[in-house]
Amino acid sequence: MTWHLITTQKWPFHIQVRKLRHALQYIDVVHIRDKESSLQRLKQQIDQLCKIGLSRGQMILNEHVEAAAAWDLGGVHLSSHSTWNANDVKEKAPHLQVGVSVHSRDEALARAEEGADYLYYGHVYRSSSKPGEEPRGLAALQSVVQAVPIPVLAIGGITRERITEISQTGAAGIAMISSFWDAEDVEEEARYFRNFKQVNYETT
Numbered sequence: 001m002t003w004h005l006i007t008t009q010k011w012p013f014h015i016q017v018r019k020l021r022h023a024l025q026y027i028d029v030v031h032i033r034d035k036e037s038s039l040q041r042l043k044q045q046i047d048q049l050c051k052i053g054l055s056r057g058q059m060i061l062n063e064h065v066e067a068a069a070a071w072d073l074g075g076v077h078l079s080s081h082s083t084w085n086a087n088d089v090k091e092k093a094p095h096l097q098v099g100v101s102v103h104s105r106d107e108a109l110a111r112a113e114e115g116a117d118y119l120y121y122g123h124v125y126r127s128s129s130k131p132g133e134e135p136r137g138l139a140a141l142q143s144v145v146q147a148v149p150i151p152v153l154a155i156g157g158i159t160r161e162r163i164t165e166i167s168q169t170g171a172a173g174i175a176m177i178s179s180f181w182d183a184e185d186v187e188e189e190a191r192y193f194r195n196f197k198q199v200n201y202e203t204t
């Protein structure tokens with residue numbers, strides 16, 4: 001299972017850096033998702049993450065294709081209503097991994113066709129980040145996983161208790177906000193997800 005940790009606006013960035021520092025050894029990918037900050041501010045944030053030991057290759061930037069390429073990050077993640085598509089990103093910056101958020105099977109098929117490297121499908125469970133919106137559920141996740149030839153990561157309301165059933169759908173991984181950032185012990189939380197990933201690799 002791939003594990004993406006997504007940054008949040010709920011906690012100030014310096015608090016997120018502090019939390020990340022504790023969990024660093026267990027973290028694979030940090031998706032920097034901040035729709036408000038300037039590019040200058042995002043650059044400062046990325047520099048701070050580098051300083052605590054994350055590599056640029058471990059970072060995915062939300063939406064800012066040119067910046068992700070210029071700063072030599074591992075990838076870019078596009079929202080479902082992005083003005084970019086994966087094909088255009090690949091033409092501009094072939095080395096960037098391109099992820100796209102999708103909310104239906106048809107969207108998933110279209111984004112895979114356009115050349116996305118991976119998808120987020122959600123929200124699978126009720127999520128405080130999507131208040132009042134009905135979750136799409138595990139069966140819908142499984143149907144997307146089966147429809148496309150690229151990895152699908154589950155997003156929305158992901159917790160420890162749910163990752164076994166998520167992995168049973170064939171999903172390639174999980175992406176999360178709250179259950180990491182709001183955990184009392186972020187190191188323990190991160191260790192759990194990392195260990196799950198390793199167990200899962202061994203058994204599949």
Ligand SMILES: Cc1nc(C(=O)O)sc1CCOP(=O)(O)O
Pocket residue numbers: 006101102120121122123124126127128129130155156157158175176177178179
């Ligand atoms: C950023 C995001 N995208 C979603 C989608 O369905 O596309 S759900 C979501 C929020 C995920 O946050 P949490 O882990 O706190 O539920």
